[in-house]
Amino acid sequence: MDRYTLSHLRxxxxxxxxxxxxxxxxxxxxxxxxxxxxxxxxxxxxAQKAFYPGRIPFPLLHIDTTYKFHEMxxxxxxxxxxxxxxxxxxxxxxxxxxxxxxxxxxxxxxxALLKTRALLDALAEGGFDAAFGGARRDEEKSRAKERIYSxxxxxxxxxxxxxxxxxxxxFNGRVDKGESxxxxxxxxxxxxxxxxxxxxxxxxxxxxYFARPRCVVVRGGMLLPFEREIPLLPGEKPEMVMCRMxxxxxxxxxxxxxxxxxxxxxxxxxMIGFRRSERENRVIDHDQEGSMxxxxxxxxx
Amino acid sequence: MELLRxxxxxxxxxxxxxxxxxxxxxxxxxYEDQLASVRHAANGNGNGLDLALLTDGxxxxxxxxxxxxxxxxxxxxxxxxxxxxxxxxxxxxxxxxATGASTANLAVILVDARYGVRPQSRRHAYIxxxxxxxxxxxxxxxxxxxxxxEEVFESIRADFSxxxxxxxxxxxxxxxxxxxxxxxxxxxxxxxxxxDGASLLHHLETVxxxxxxxxNDFRFPVQQVSRPHADFRGYAGQIAxxxxxxxxxxMALPSGRTSRIQSIVTFDGPLESAFAPMAVxxxxxxELDISRGDMLVHPSNLxxxxxRFDATVVWMSEKPLEPGALYLLKQTTSQVKASAAELRGKxxxxxxxxxxxxxxxxNEIGEVTVETHRPLFFDAYRRNRATGCFILIDPLTNxxxxxxxxxxxxxxxxxxxxGPGGFTAxxxxxxxxxxRAGHRPAVVWLSGEREAxxxxxxxxxxxxxxxxxxxxxxxxLAERAEALAAAGFIAxxxxxTPFEAPRGAIGTHLTAATELCRLLEEKGILPGMSLxxxxxx
Numbered sequence: 001m002d003r004y005t006l007s008h009l010r011x012x013x014x015x016x017x018x019x020x021x022x023x024x025x026x027x028x029x030x031x032x033x034x035x036x037x038x039x040x041x042x043x044x045x046x047a048q049k050a051f052y053p054g055r056i057p058f059p060l061l062h063i064d065t066t067y068k069f070h071e072m073x074x075x076x077x078x079x080x081x082x083x084x085x086x087x088x089x090x091x092x093x094x095x096x097x098x099x100x101x102x103x104x105x106x107x108x109x110x111x112a113l114l115k116t117r118a119l120l121d122a123l124a125e126g127g128f129d130a131a132f133g134g135a136r137r138d139e140e141k142s143r144a145k146e147r148i149y150s151x152x153x154x155x156x157x158x159x160x161x162x163x164x165x166x167x168x169x170x171f172n173g174r175v176d177k178g179e180s181x182x183x184x185x186x187x188x189x190x191x192x193x194x195x196x197x198x199x200x201x202x203x204x205x206x207x208x209y210f211a212r213p214r215c216v217v218v219r220g221g222m223l224l225p226f227e228r229e230i231p232l233l234p235g236e237k238p239e240m241v242m243c244r245m246x247x248x249x250x251x252x253x254x255x256x257x258x259x260x261x262x263x264x265x266x267x268x269x270x271m272i273g274f275r276r277s278e279r280e281n282r283v284i285d286h287d288q289e290g291s292m293x294x295x296x297x298x299x300x301x
Numbered sequence: 302m303e304l305l306r307x308x309x310x311x312x313x314x315x316x317x318x319x320x321x322x323x324x325x326x327x328x329x330x331x332y333e334d335q336l337a338s339v340r341h342a343a344n345g346n347g348n349g350l351d352l353a354l355l356t357d358g359x360x361x362x363x364x365x366x367x368x369x370x371x372x373x374x375x376x377x378x379x380x381x382x383x384x385x386x387x388x389x390x391x392x393x394x395x396x397x398x399a400t401g402a403s404t405a406n407l408a409v410i411l412v413d414a415r416y417g418v419r420p421q422s423r424r425h426a427y428i429x430x431x432x433x434x435x436x437x438x439x440x441x442x443x444x445x446x447x448x449x450x451e452e453v454f455e456s457i458r459a460d461f462s463x464x465x466x467x468x469x470x471x472x473x474x475x476x477x478x479x480x481x482x483x484x485x486x487x488x489x490x491x492x493x494x495x496x497d498g499a500s501l502l503h504h505l506e507t508v509x510x511x512x513x514x515x516x517n518d519f520r521f522p523v524q525q526v527s528r529p530h531a532d533f534r535g536y537a538g539q540i541a542x543x544x545x546x547x548x549x550x551x552m553a554l555p556s557g558r559t560s561r562i563q564s565i566v567t568f569d570g571p572l573e574s575a576f577a578p579m580a581v582x583x584x585x586x587x588e589l590d591i592s593r594g595d596m597l598v599h600p601s602n603l604x605x606x607x608x609r610f611d612a613t614v615v616w617m618s619e620k621p622l623e624p625g626a627l628y629l630l631k632q633t634t635s636q637v638k639a640s641a642a643e644l645r646g647k648x649x650x651x652x653x654x655x656x657x658x659x660x661x662x663x664n665e666i667g668e669v670t671v672e673t674h675r676p677l678f679f680d681a682y683r684r685n686r687a688t689g690c691f692i693l694i695d696p697l698t699n700x701x702x703x704x705x706x707x708x709x710x711x712x713x714x715x716x717x718x719x720g721p722g723g724f725t726a727x728x729x730x731x732x733x734x735x736x737r738a739g740h741r742p743a744v745v746w747l748s749g750e751r752e753a754x755x756x757x758x759x760x761x762x763x764x765x766x767x768x769x770x771x772x773x774x775x776x777x778l779a780e781r782a783e784a785l786a787a788a789g790f791i792a793x794x795x796x797x798t799p800f801e802a803p804r805g806a807i808g809t810h811l812t813a814a815t816e817l818c819r820l821l822e823e824k825g826i827l828p829g830m831s832l833x834x835x836x837x838x
Binding site: 004005006007008010011012013014015017018021022024025048049050051052053054055137138144145160161163165166167168169170172174176187188190192193 | 302303304370371372373374375377381382384396397399400403404511514516524525527528529533535537538539544566567568569576578579580582593617629631632634686687690691692694696699700701704
């Protein structure tokens with residue numbers, strides 16, 4: 001009966017499409033968080049598939065901290081225009097004007113203002129009752145316990161001890177006014193699945209994922225791209241290193257990895273040999289033990 | 302590469318976390334920096350690595366040394382990708398185990414070789430079986446602590462098999478292991494030469510799961526109607542079970558209208574045929590009135606249709622199940638108001654016996670008769686996991702209060718509508734008709750304005766009733782109405798000649814549909830659920 005067997009990628013694809021359609025059918029105003037990263041690229045492709053031959057029936061929302069790599073913004077504008085998606089860009093202008101940056105505030109406060117606060121404001125402004133995010137359970141230990149439909153109270157907060165049981169593929173999306181659901185259609189995908197799917201489907205991704213010589217500062221074992229004026233510590237100096245991004249974030253807080261992988265097949269091959277997690281290069285996750293869990297409780301994705 | 306979903310359950314002492322840590326670590330499902338943070342969290346205990354810590358998630362859990370909830374873990378080998386639903390074995394075990402088990406192909410049940418089969422292992426096996434997991438693996442752990450003795454393993458195997466004889470149809474497999482030392486987990490152990498089976502991982506990689514899915518009964522719950530422009534009308538959904546091909550005759554439920562599959566549309570191009578669990582869009586040759594919650598099936602293979610059915614319900618709310626109270630029931634893509642008409646008993650999970658029940662509380666498993674506002678289309682859970690399951694939502698708190706698995710119909714209760722080989726023997730009884738329709742048959746004679754008959758017909762039809770409104774001379778109507786009632790219908794008669802309502806019929810001057818419905822409820826024709834709440838509860 002092998003002709004009736006789906007590969008693991010096609011099984012995950014079908015599960016995700018089911019989730020996307022359920023949300024579109026049951027919620028009044030869904031929105032899809034679009035972070036420009038590889039997971040967002042996959043999530044958008046799945047949305048195209050779910051609603052084909054129609055268009056994606058909800059807008060994409062990018063929370064722009066203004067500290068993103070310029071290549072990310074260029075990619076975002078080109079990609080969303082090509083697929084004809086509606087794009088909303090939201091920035092916490094007030095905080096930027098008041099000079100919010102990771103050096104002055106520390107990464108935790110900076111993230112709280114430019115990402116979490118901005119996200120909650122954008123969701124409230126748009127009156128969105130469901131927001132898709134590309135987070136995966138294999139990324140981080142608090143995410144391993146997140147539901148596919150993650151209930152958030154009127155303040156966007158997650159309560160890990162009080163989650164709705166989620167059985168089969170029957171999702172409970174009932175909320176009262178002001179409450180919302182974060183939806184994670186890629187919950188069961190791993191980083192390797194995402195790359196294999198990008199290869200299988202030939203999905204466009206930001207050029208930062210491909211290795212090339214880049215100007216970086218080596219700090220505490222991390223390679224920080226010298227895209228902006230990073231205040232240098234004594235003894236540091238920028239150097240050219242063959243490297244690529246494994247995940248995308250803000251320039252100050254995302255490290256590159258040494259790599260020669262400049263094509264998707266090479267990235268997949270590299271992934272299979274990897275022994276370190278992708279969030280290792282994200283400064284924010286390591287601020288303190290359990291920091292992702294704390295951020296999620298406050299309304300982060 | 303195939304995907305295999307498995308569930309595990311157990312408490313800290315039986316080595317479950319160590320086993321999962323071992324699978325993740327040995328199959329390289331764990332990264333070095335995650336290992337480093339585990340060493341970090343282990344607080345100065347720098348010697349060696351506690352594999353169990355790899356699976357502890359939340360800050361609150363580490364502080365209290367407990368596991369709160371279901372956690373999902375991922376690893377893969379060159380042959381398969383695995384998703385582990387990892388559930389704690391202590392409090393809340395029933396709710397969490399049921400959640401983890403609901404999507405699993407296989408359950409790993411841990412037994413501590415030193416203590417033999419304890420109640421917790423039996424509970425886990427029972428819940429895994431109840432949730433319809435096709436394959437059960439009993440891992441007899443800590444063989445290193447019993448000197449790898451064959452007779453220990455064999456005696457546990459015998460005990461467990463005796464108990465499992467009560468779990469009809471369970472596919473059992475036994476493996477002696479040491480999670481701590483790695484024996485028979487990934488590689489076959491040299492210390493148990495008497496064991497001629499494969500290692501646990503090898504079994505996970507090779508157990509035959511292709512036939513776990515129901516590929517016989519085509520069921521397509523419609524998620525959304527896709528109408529991007531005037532020239533396209535398709536029905537988007539995930540095939541719950543079975544196979545469908547272009548040209549197949551299909552029937553839409555509940556309307557019963559038929560058509561054929563014109564095309565199977567996907568982003569990647571049209572398909573000639575598709576099967577579960579693919580997500581596709583189906584276009585039909587004819588324009589039928591179909592909306593979300595309807596189901597497309599093959600006319601020669603119909604699901605059951607009923608408003609009253611038996612189910613096993615796992616209760617998940619602090620607030621006990623209240624017989625008669627209104628819940629929202631979600632099954633496939635449809636949502637209806639429902640109530641527990643009767644709590645027929647509950648399962649004593651430690652002794653696995655059915656006992657009488659006054660109420661059903663958190664983490665209890667009950668035998669419930671469910672009544673819904675509109676007919677549901679379903680198969681028994683044992684036959685079809687995708688169409689036989691439902692959840693109950695408390696409309697006030699919005700919480701998921703219960704999860705149910707629909708039972709095989711009791712004899713005489715309802716006739717299966719299925720095709721060849723699926724017929725129930727014997728004559729169709731009035732009780733079967735009642736069960737199918739969800740209401741009793743009746744003859745209603747109206748003497749008010751004539752439109753009242755059609756308004757009542759519409760109101761009853763929208764509630765899912767079998768109903769026909771008729772005008773004409775009283776004598777003809779009486780004859781027709783009797784035949785319709787025999788077929789289970791509510792016959793609504795509006796004679797245009799003077800009449801007296803026949804014996805057994807309901808005669809009334811009422812004209813408002815809501816009042817007429819209430820009258821039928823009072824007479825016990827319609828199930829006693831108030832309509833006053835409307836859909837907006």
